[in-house]
Amino acid sequence: MSVTSITSVLTDPGFRLPLGDWVDAGVDGLIATFGGLFDLIRTVLIGGFEAVETVLITPPMWIVALVLAGLAYLAKGWRLALGALIGFLVVQGVDQWGNAMASLALVLVASAIALAIGIPMGIWAASSDRVSAAVRPVLDFMQTMPAFVYLIPVVIIFSVGPVPGLVATIVFALAPGVRFTELGIRQVDQEVVEAGHAFGSTPRRILRQIQLPLALPTIMAGVNQVIMLSLSMVVISGLVGAAGLGRDVVSALSRVNVSLGFEAGLAVVILAMYLDRITSALADRSPVAKALRTTSA
Amino acid sequence: MPALRAEGVYKVFGRRPGEAVRRLQAGASVEDVKPHGTAAVIDASFEVADGETFVVMGLSGSGKSTLIRMLNGLWRPTSGRVMIGDTDISGISGRELRALRQQRVSMVFQHFALLPHRSVLDNAAYPLALQDVDRTERRRRAGEALEMVGLAGWEDHLPSQLSGGMRQRVGLARALAAGTDILLMDEAFSALDPLIRREMQEQLLELQQTLGKTIVFITHDLNEAMHLGDRIAVMREGRIVQIGTSEQILSDPATDYVAQFVADVDKTRVLTAASVMVRPAAVVTTGAGPRVALREMREAQASAAYLVDRDRTLRGVLRDDDVVQALRDGSDSLVDLTRDEVTAVSTETLLMDVFAPSAETPLPVPVVDDRGRLVGVIPRVTLLEAMSRNLADPTTVSADADPAALDGTTTEVSA
Numbered sequence: 001m002s003v004t005s006i007t008s009v010l011t012d013p014g015f016r017l018p019l020g021d022w023v024d025a026g027v028d029g030l031i032a033t034f035g036g037l038f039d040l041i042r043t044v045l046i047g048g049f050e051a052v053e054t055v056l057i058t059p060p061m062w063i064v065a066l067v068l069a070g071l072a073y074l075a076k077g078w079r080l081a082l083g084a085l086i087g088f089l090v091v092q093g094v095d096q097w098g099n100a101m102a103s104l105a106l107v108l109v110a111s112a113i114a115l116a117i118g119i120p121m122g123i124w125a126a127s128s129d130r131v132s133a134a135v136r137p138v139l140d141f142m143q144t145m146p147a148f149v150y151l152i153p154v155v156i157i158f159s160v161g162p163v164p165g166l167v168a169t170i171v172f173a174l175a176p177g178v179r180f181t182e183l184g185i186r187q188v189d190q191e192v193v194e195a196g197h198a199f200g201s202t203p204r205r206i207l208r209q210i211q212l213p214l215a216l217p218t219i220m221a222g223v224n225q226v227i228m229l230s231l232s233m234v235v236i237s238g239l240v241g242a243a244g245l246g247r248d249v250v251s252a253l254s255r256v257n258v259s260l261g262f263e264a265g266l267a268v269v270i271l272a273m274y275l276d277r278i279t280s281a282l283a284d285r286s287p288v289a290k291a292l293r294t295t296s297a
Numbered sequence: 298m299p300a301l302r303a304e305g306v307y308k309v310f311g312r313r314p315g316e317a318v319r320r321l322q323a324g325a326s327v328e329d330v331k332p333h334g335t336a337a338v339i340d341a342s343f344e345v346a347d348g349e350t351f352v353v354m355g356l357s358g359s360g361k362s363t364l365i366r367m368l369n370g371l372w373r374p375t376s377g378r379v380m381i382g383d384t385d386i387s388g389i390s391g392r393e394l395r396a397l398r399q400q401r402v403s404m405v406f407q408h409f410a411l412l413p414h415r416s417v418l419d420n421a422a423y424p425l426a427l428q429d430v431d432r433t434e435r436r437r438r439a440g441e442a443l444e445m446v447g448l449a450g451w452e453d454h455l456p457s458q459l460s461g462g463m464r465q466r467v468g469l470a471r472a473l474a475a476g477t478d479i480l481l482m483d484e485a486f487s488a489l490d491p492l493i494r495r496e497m498q499e500q501l502l503e504l505q506q507t508l509g510k511t512i513v514f515i516t517h518d519l520n521e522a523m524h525l526g527d528r529i530a531v532m533r534e535g536r537i538v539q540i541g542t543s544e545q546i547l548s549d550p551a552t553d554y555v556a557q558f559v560a561d562v563d564k565t566r567v568l569t570a571a572s573v574m575v576r577p578a579a580v581v582t583t584g585a586g587p588r589v590a591l592r593e594m595r596e597a598q599a600s601a602a603y604l605v606d607r608d609r610t611l612r613g614v615l616r617d618d619d620v621v622q623a624l625r626d627g628s629d630s631l632v633d634l635t636r637d638e639v640t641a642v643s644t645e646t647l648l649m650d651v652f653a654p655s656a657e658t659p660l661p662v663p664v665v666d667d668r669g670r671l672v673g674v675i676p677r678v679t680l681l682e683a684m685s686r687n688l689a690d691p692t693t694v695s696a697d698a699d700p701a702a703l704d705g706t707t708t709e710v711s712a
Contacts, residue, residue: 194406195404199404200398213412214412292457
């Protein structure tokens with residue numbers, strides 16, 4: 001086919017690149033082929049979410065709040081613990097505690113799964129330039145595709161409820177886990193890795209004893225990013241009926257209810273700050289980060 | 298059998314390394330093979346004897362770091378063989394290579410390469426952990442290694458709490474704790490400031506006297522190479538241009554490049570007393586009397602003579618006025634007349650260490666061998682002259698200079 005015939009096809013007003021149709025057909029095909037797999041994913045996600053949510057919601061509010069504040073105390077100190085406690089009281093005060101805990105459960109489950117996939121992917125990508133080159137555009141796609149767009153096929157596959165929200169969140173939050181892990185491992189001083197080889201260590205032991213510990217501060221920054229992205233996506237997944245703060249935000253939006261929107265939004269901010277401070281405090285507590293802060297005696 | 302041997306080793310990085318090696322072997326230059334790959338090491342062959350310190354010296358980019366990494370298989374040679382004892386390491390499996398690194402070859406790195414999150418003791422014990430040595434034994438052996446390098450008491454500190462020199466001592470202790478016979482040291486002291494570097498060199502020499510490891514030491518510092526190396530290989534653009542002792546390299550540089558390189562070396566740190574000493578002019582054995590001693594001095598036109606036993610063991614120095622006095626007093630024992638004013642130096646003493654004894658007395662400094670026998674003397678003027686000749690032209694100084702000419706110098710000075 002000559003160039004002119006291609007341009008004539010493309011400029012024909014009746015022509016349209018049927019990309020959407022193909023994706024449509026692809027999704028249908030997926031459901032037909034992997035129906036069993038999707039059922040399994042649904043069961044696992046629902047199970048995980050409900051287990052975590054039960055733990056967070058069943059005890060009285062003040063016990064959960066004290067435990068969370070206690071974690072903040074262990075991770076950083078009494079100031080963060082006090083701040084967290086005040087924040088949780090505010091959340092309770094605007095009657096968003098139940099929603100906040102549902103959102104927290106979604107974030108924890110989605111982040112855990114995103115990290116369980118992302119960190120090994122990052123390790124793999126760090127060990128091979130080819131894998132790294134193949135993974136990078138996929139990550140770009142996952143991270144920059146507008147978040148709402150994920151929801152559409154996910155809803156078709158998993159219908160409404162927490163599961164499509166979780167799946168969309170995992171996909172959206174996966175990228176920084178992979179990226180930071182790869183970056184962290186690649187940044188490890190090559191001479192130290194070489195020392196591992198020179199004394200006769202195996203690649204697996206070098207990964208465990210040298211690369212991962214030295215990359216840990218960077219990996220923890222990735223963990224922090226994964227959790228933050230999860231939280232932002234969990235709110236968006238309120239659109240597809242995922243429980244939690246997102247649902248109130250969405251309903252406030254549709255009813256132009258400023259006060260409800262603000263209250264739910266504030267609860268999101270408090271949750272975000274809590275998760276962010278805890279994970280950055282944990283990053284600072286990694287042995288390597290601590291060792292590097294120690295100066296000459 | 299040599300502890301370590303390289304035979305025609307090539308390393309080429311790039312797309313077609315095999316082709317590049319074939320062309321280099323056929324006589325092509327590094328520039329010619331550029332399209333096929335970058336040649337880092339070209340046709341390196343050498344042997345390192347058991348207990349020897351072999352220094353590979355070259356500027357950055359000369360391929361010395363690549364070369365040392367082929368000696369423990371961190372890089373595989375593109376062509377050629379590397380033998381550790383009788384094992385050809387280019388042909389062995391990953392598992393065998395790891396076992397070899399655990400048991401035969403350890404390494405010290407330029408920037409120390411310590412684990413920042415582990416204590417000094419755990420760092421030193423790292424190779425032992427890899428060898429699956431149990432915890433108590435491993436801590437004991439790591440502790441011993443740390444004590445050897447003078448770091449006892451620092452076991453529980455983190456590397457970041459130590460100075461550069463101390464960190465490298467941990468690196469050295471780690472390599473010693475591994476208990477291997479061969480030690481590869483990659484620019485081990487180059488990241489340290491000059492005073493600390495000097496200190497570490499002395500410590501290494503001291504340790505080496507008791508441990509007798511086989512050491513391959515990489516450096517870009519010629520003074521360091523000359524100071525530490527039993528033999529030195531000079532590398533340039535991937536090729537070894539000369540292998541020899543520091544004196545051979547100083548006095549007989551193989552190429553203009555080496556000559557230029559050694560031109561600004563501080564030769565007093567390299568040349569030994571044996572290389573500049575001359576035959577002593579007046580020597581009297583203990584059996585002789587004062588008359589014989591005076592005749593010896595007169596013939597040599599010297600104001601003093603060295604008194605030696607029958608087997609030439611140095612007993613001391615006789616001054617002419619003392620001998621004349623003894624003759625007047627009718628005494629005939631020379632041993633009572635000797636003075637201890639002259640410090641003897643050994644044949645291995647570096648010239649830099651001869652200056653002090655030489656300054657204490659106008660007499661020539663006696664040189665004795667390891668059994669205390671007088672083998673030569675270094676008159677002050679000979680010392681100075683040797684130095685100035687060295688500075689002008691490194692090729693003229695050598696241990697086997699014409700004895701007649703040297704005798705002339707001696708008499709002149711001791712008169």
